[in-house]
Amino acid sequence: MERPLTQHIHSDGTTRTLREYVKTGGYRCLQRLSSGLAPKDLQRLVTDAGLRGRGGGGFLTGTKWSFVPMGADAPKPKYIVANGDEMEPGTFKDRVLMEGDSHGLVEGMILAGYAIDAEVGYIFLRGEYHLSAQRLTEAIAEAYAAGYLGKPLPGTKFRFDLHLHASAGRYICGEETALINALEGKRAVPRAKPPFPQTVGLWGKPTVVQNVETLYNIPHIVNKGSDWYHRLSRTQDGGTKIYGISGRVANPGWWELPLGTTAREVLERYAGGMADGIRFRGLLPGGISTAFMTEEHLDLPLDFSSIPPEVGRLGTATMIVLDDHTCPVGFVLNLEKFFARESCGWCTPCREGLPWVAKLLMSFEEGRATKDDLSLLEMHTKWLAPGHTFCGLAPGAMAPLQSALKYFRDDFEQHISLGRCPWSNKPARLKVLV
Amino acid sequence: MLSDTERRELEDAVEHYPDKRGATIDALLTIQRRRGWISDDTLLEIAKFLEITVEDVDSVATFYNLVFRKPVGRHVAFVCDSISCWIKGCEQVQEQIKTLYQADLGQTSPDGRLTVLPIACLGQCERAPALMIDQDVYGNVTPEKIEQIVEKYK
Incomplete structure (x- = not known):
């Protein structure tokens, strides 16, 4: 099984230098640019390969590029941006790549820049990834010194500058x-x-923003072609995917596997199943903006086209497992507190709705909730549905809530009837009737 | 007044953007590394340097989790409280920090050594629960390990 993105990452966590990267074929495909691979050829190659955005959206990379104005009349400069703001809870795949093989991102950025004729690139990195920042800074400096950045690539007029933000x-x-x-x-x-x-x-100016993992795929597509790229995958879309798993499983971690691997394989074969004495109840397939999947969904291929919309979507493919020792209501409360805290506050439904949802869930955990609160939670999943808010944050926040209300309804109701959280050893709250 | 070193660092940061304002975050983080936090006076100095209003700088400064508009202790402990760490017991980790250093979330220990803050998912989910002190990340943290970890940060 081929693992193009991660095969050279050092298992001891040490950095990979430019010399090592070049030795394993790094930056070799830039020669193809000088031997006549035009931007439109590169766009077609990536379209044929069926590369889809790995940040959760799953948008076709080639299609995204095709919207950029090209030619002599196109606005200048154009920009390419790597989205390395990996803050989706449960998600750590871009960190693995940026820490493990920083030059792969630099090379991917150069190629993506070439494809849309962008002169400048930014790597937008989340502030907490200090080790990634350090390694990317070193990689960018090495790439400048070697002439891959900052001056025209041999045989072309293309010159690319790259900055870390x-x-x-x-x-x-x-x-x-x-x-x-x-x-x-x-x-x-x-x-x-x-x-x-x-x-x-x-x-x-024209700008393309792409997920870090997506960009890492591009050099390999250029080197080995779209047929090879399709063969990596088990489904209609090309490539491998970094799957991850966290929660109370025997062996939490990440693995680069064919796109279309099932959740059951990741959970049982790679993560070694659940930890001792712990039972599986459900999982979020890719970050916390995705809907729960339960036992019945474990054999669905985890890709961009096999998960029916009524079940959910792949997201980032780094799964979080809910187990029988964890309260589903408390689990969702943690998610909604995160969303309420991180809402930017720009639009009212999100700014006001998410704290309300968090407070309602808190009332379940504290044993104060009534049947009305359950309907109020359900109404919020409609009030904050797509189309009601300025961006996708709040609709994303409703995906785990709505599915939890479907699959774990008994647990919500038990909180009401017991007047306390069944997972907590705190006594039931006395109801004071006035 | 910005020191010469600070000014030089800001000039380097501005180079990366076609518009000086693009360097707002870089400026805030650069100065914060030297001064510990962003006071009203600091805000004004940055605004002057970037040639934008102080309100513009503050609208950015107040937006981010890692920009401190209040003084913090000599070190900052960020306790990840997102889902994977919550499942694996981040609440116990935070309780232990509170017990040992008398600082709840958002507070600084009385000796000024440690400020404790919650933080969004640190991306260390496979080794949850995670804790970051200043720029160092620790995984598989247990309440028993806290004292030994924090020991290094005087």
Whole structure:
């Protein structure tokens, strides 16, 4: 089984230098640019490969590039941005790549820049990833010194500059238009779409924002072609995927596997099943903005097309497992507190709705909730549904809540009837009737 | 007044953007590394340097988790309280810190050594619960290990 993205990452966690990277074929594909691979050829190659965005959206990379104005009349400069603001709880795949093989991101950025004829790139990195920042800074400096950055690539007129932007910790910056505001030094609230960033983005210029893992795929597609890339995968979309798992499993971790691997395989074969004495109840397939999957969904291929919309979506493919020793209501309360805290406050439904949801869930945990509160929670999943808010944060926050109300309804009701959390050893609250 | 070193660092940061304002976050983090936190006076100095209003700088400064608009202790402990760490007992970790250093979330220990803050998922989920002190990350933290970890930060 091939693992193009992660096969060279050192198991002891040490850095990979430019010399090592080049020795294993790194930066070799830049020669193909000088031997006549035009930007439109690169776009077609990536489209044929079926590369889809690995940040959770699953948008086709080639299609995303095709919206960028090209040619002599196109606005200048254009920008390419790596979205390394990995703050989705439960998600740690981009960190693995950036710490383990920083030059892969630099090379991916150069190629993506070439594909849309962008002169400047930014790596937007979350502020807490200090080790990634250090290694990317070193990699960028090495790439400048070696002439891959900052001067025309041999045989072409293409010159690319790359900067690292370390952010200061705010979940909403992962939303591409909020990220653009953040890079411009403004308060990072999302922008209205359209216009889309591909035509009007950073400082009003065409901009493509792409997830870190997506960019790591591009050099391999250029080196080995789209047929090879499709063969890596078990489904219609190409490539491998970094799957991860956390929670009370025997062996939490990450593995680069064919796209379309099932949750059961990751859980049982790679993570060694649940920890001793712990039983599986459900999982969030990719970060906390995805809906719960239960036992009946474990054999669905985890990719961008096999999960029915009524079940959910893949998200980032780093799973979080809910077990029988953990209260599902407390679990969802933790998620909603996160969303309430990280809401940027720009639109009212999200700013006011999410704290309300968190308070309602708290009332379940404290044994104060009534049947009305259950309906109120359900109404919020509709009030904060897609189309009711400015961006996707609140609808994302409703995905785990709505599915929890479906699959773990008995647990919510038990909190009401017992007047306490069944997982807590605190006594039931005395109900004072007035 | 910005020191010469601070000014030089800001000038380097500004180089990366077509518009000086792009360096707002870089400026806040750079100065904070030297001064510990961002006071109103610091805000004004940064605004002058970037040639934007002090309100513009503050609208950014107050937005981010890692920019401190209040003084903090000599070290900052960030306790990850997102889902994977919550499942694995981050609440016990935080309780232990509170017991040992008399600092609840958002507080600084009486000796000024440690400020304790909650933080969004640190991306260390496979070795939860995680704790970050200043820039160092610790995984698989248990209440028993806290004292030994914090020992290094005087």
